[in-house]
Amino acid sequence: MPYRHDLAGTRYVFPDLKTLLARATPFRSGDALAGVAAASASERVAAQMALADLPLQTLLEEVVIPYEDDDVTRLILDRHDIAAFAPIAHLTVGGFRDFLLAEATPEILTALRLGLTPEMVVAVSKIMRLQDLIAVAAKCRVTTAFRNTIGLPGRLSVRLQPNHPVDDPHGVAASTLDGLLLGAGDAVIGVNPATDSVAATTTLLHLLDAVRDRYAIPTQTCVLAHVTTTLRCMAAGAPVDLVFQSIGGSEAANRSFGITLSLLHEAHEAALALRRGTVGQNVMYFETGQGSALSAEAHHGVDQQTIEARAYAVARVFSPLLVNTVVGFIGPEYLYDGKQIIRAGMEDHFCGKLLGLPMGVDICYTNHAEADQDDMDTLLTLLGVAGVTYIIGVPGADDVMLSYQSTSFHDALFLRGMLGLRPAPEFEIWLERMGIAAGTAERIPAKLAPALVGLA
Amino acid sequence: MSVPVLWRDLRRFTPARVALGRVGNGLPTDAQLAFQAAHAAARDAVQAVLDIPALQADLRQVGLAASVVHSACPDRRTFLLRPDLGRRLRDTAGLPLAPGCLAILLCDGLSAAAVQRHAPPLLGHLAGRLERMGPIAIAVQGRVALGDEVGDAVGAEAILVLIGERPGLTAPDSLGAYLTWQPKRGCTDAERNCVSNIRPDGLPTAAAADKLLWLIMRMRALRLSGVGLKDEQPAISQAGLDQGRSIPAVGP
DSSP: OOEEEEETTEEEEESSHHHHHHHTSOOOHHHHHTTOSOSSHHHHHHHHHHHHTSBTTHHHHSOSSOGGGOHHHHHHHHTOOHHHHGGGTTOBHHHHHHHHHHTOOHHHHHHHGGGOOHHHHHHHHTTOOHHHHHHHHTTOOOOEESSSEEOOTTBOEEEEOOOOTTOOHHHHHHHHHHHHHTTOOSSEEEEOOSSOSHHHHHHHHHHHHHHHHHTTOSSOEEEOOOHHHHHHHHHTTOOOSOEEEEOOSSHHHHHHTTOOHHHHHHHHHHHHHHOOOSSOOOOEEEEEOTTHHHHTTOOTTOOHHHHHHHHHHHHHTTOOSEEEEETTSSOTTTSOBHHHHHHHHHHHHHHHHHTTOOEEEEOOBOTTSBOOHHHHHHHHHHHHHHTOSEEEEBGGGEETTTTEEOOBHHHHHHHHHHHTOBOOHHHHHHHHHTTOSSOOOSBOOGGGOGGGGTOO | OOOOOBGGGGGGGOSSOOOOOOBTTBOOHHHHHHHHHHHHHHHHHHHOOOOHHHHHHHHHHTTOOEEEEEBSOOSHHHHHHOHHHHTSBSOOTTOOOOTTSEEEEEEOTTOHHHHHHHHHHHHHHHTTTSTTEEEEEEEESOOTTHHHHHHHHHTOSEEEEEEEOOOOSSOTTOEEEEEEESOOTTOOGGGEEEEEEESTTSBOHHHHHHHHHHHHHHHHHHTOOSTTSOOOOSSOOOSOBSOSSOOTTOOO
16 A cells, blocks of 8 residues: 655655655665665655554554565564554554653553564654664563573673684683673673584583583573574583574575574474573574675565564564674675664664563674774663663674674673663672672682683 | 683683773773774775786696686775675676586685685695686675676586685684585575685685585585585584674675
């Protein structure tokens, strides 16, 4: 069904919902690459005005990818909770924005979650400024647990990412110890393997589990291998806390990752069966990022932010411990510069939180993007105020395996310090017990002796 | 070696920026400026231009010849903003037919220096040990999937693309190697195997050649590449297959 809006004497027509959503999106290079971006600033605002007038109900009736063609669309509509949606069923997208800013409380937002679809949350985000995205996300409460509790108010967790160019166990252990000494690791100690093989993944799983065990750290570990690799590691008895997988917002995008929904279900069941969690059983870890569907030519003409939010509907089926958008990793053809990366990071965090996910952000950029440390500081600070669940920590912000810049352990300390945020409670107690809280000594505390984890 | 007792002792185990020290919650000045210098070098590497005559001369040194093809990108800015054009051949002129072979494409990708420095020695290690080694082409402003069109045009059973990876702060000249069975336009990244981080301080070219030969042997035996072809070779498995963050085409 076509949508139209008159603005300053010009009539703008949008042939269908996905076009309306795309034209209403703040500019980014990926939408231009896909040929779906607004042709002018005025067309963009006209689309935003038309979108604001759209009843939320319409977003349940018209889909961006046909139901019969796409299992993500089916998942979104089949699992939509009409009763949860009822309190806002009468609103337009614009009215929903006003409701979120003025009336919504943490309790209301929690009750609303399953009544919201990705299309509803992206639609409202497209007519929001950054401060709106911050104000509403900060009201969302999402708590998950495995060996510690993540997402409590006033807390900021950190994924310790001790990557090494060739998966050298000593190198991974050294970066892990560096991060622990700087208070990182409560979200997960998670390595991206340079080699996605059962053997290499198994070696890293045993290493991380040994570090966690020797220092008695109340946290979880993960090797971010492909889900098929992790399934084979679990079958062989390797110590798997969390199953990782990159996911996308269309069936075709997931196919490009080599996964299906049933494969994710299989992995979820296998990880639950291991019963390794002590304070909770959230066993999945997902990563997403705007642009991945387009890069796999699996976007169906839908704008990259909308496809991204649809990936969150996939994620929430599996009650993940952690989800993060790797916002600046994909490159300038999707998010060209710091401004676009910052906007996308704030959108993704908002959409994920509103849908009920434990949303972290890999605040990052690559060396072929027009971005630098100042842009990352801006996004870091905005996300801290918005209540981001966790961020990434790599030594000195430099990932020596994946060749990109993320946030550092220092960045996390900066954010915790400036905003008065604390680590996950179980982990905070551990930091104090190990004598790490000060974290400025040159000497490594005896309780964290490197020899305990094979560094000698 | 002695047991590490000081924080800075951790540095000997990893090239990562560990034990940087702290001023408040920030970085000490020397660490801060060292980071900025590395970023500047990486930014400059992205803009560097492949010296094709020099590359061809280096290949001749190891007894190999290479033709030159172009992607549909006229310049660097277009390359950065239009990956679709970086995956398309401008034309197939100069590509010989070589059915059933393993064709090889060298692409500047995001680091011309990587291909310039590491592709000739890597191919030197492969030459003579690789059965049915096909023609070699050099492409400028090219991405991994450009190999699909090249392989298809040549009639190859598989393509090996050697391409400059996205420059990192420690490695502005890291080479990636992508294997694709039955290359044709539309292959997804899940259908490829990758050996990454090929450089002297990462995966040296001799070890990378061993790894690739093993993968090529398995690929030919299974008649497939990608997630169905797991890297299960013993002993030398410590390096670079499939970067764990598997967002497609994030690399070059």
